[in-house]
Amino acid sequence: MAIRRIIELGDPLLRATSRELLQPSEADPVFCDLRDTLHEFQRSHGFGRGIAAIQIGVPLRIIYIEIRGECHELINPRLEWASKEKFRLWDDCFSFPNLMVELDRHQRIRVRYQDRAGQERQINAEGDFSELLQHELDHLDGILSVDRVVDARTGFATRTEYLRSLGAC
Numbered sequence: 182m183a184i185r186r187i188i189e190l191g192d193p194l195l196r197a198t199s200r201e202l203l204q205p206s207e208a209d210p211v212f213c214d215l216r217d218t219l220h221e222f223q224r225s226h227g228f229g230r231g232i233a234a235i236q237i238g239v240p241l242r243i244i245y246i247e248i249r250g251e252c253h254e255l256i257n258p259r260l261e262w263a264s265k266e267k268f269r270l271w272d273d274c275f276s277f278p279n280l281m282v283e284l285d286r287h288q289r290i291r292v293r294y295q296d297r298a299g300q301e302r303q304i305n306a307e308g309d310f311s312e313l314l315q316h317e318l319d320h321l322d323g324i325l326s327v328d329r330v331v332d333a334r335t336g337f338a339t340r341t342e343y344l345r346s347l348g349a350c
């Protein structure tokens with residue numbers, strides 16, 4: 182168990198495609214590090230809900246999420262279905278925490294994955310859980326929110342400027 186360094190935008194590893202796990206037990210030590218690293222990020226930055234293994238430099242298809250008071254551990258997740266209906270939001274990312282990106286995500290999705298015991302499971306998610314899952318799934322294929330910006334002229338903002346636009350500071 183350890184707090185790991187989060188790799189940041191510009192590191193080529195962030196663009197790598199993560200590989201599937203053959204043995205779900207491979208994920209056990211990674212989940213411990215993801216949880217510790219997420220908690221440290223929340224302490225130091227005041228936000229943070231999900232992290233993909235590649236963000237701590239481990240190119241395996243593993244996602245760890247804490248949302249709505251629950252934690253979710255996903256091994257080899259895949260998008261099985263997505264609603265045509267989308268919604269627009271300002272997204273952030275641990276790997277460039279001061280940059281906000283405006284993009285569209287599917288309103289509802291269904292994701293299949295394996296749990297730590299290797300059991301097949303599925304999640305039906307909507308709204309903030311749905312967009313968070315789509316963000317983390319993208320990481321597994323080396324895709325970043327900056328790739329999905331709605332309009333490169335207007336769809337980027339620093340966190341400070343974004344918060345100011347909301348009247349929060």
Ligand SMILES: [Zn+2]
Binds near residue numbers: 273274275276316320
């Ligand atoms: Zn991210």
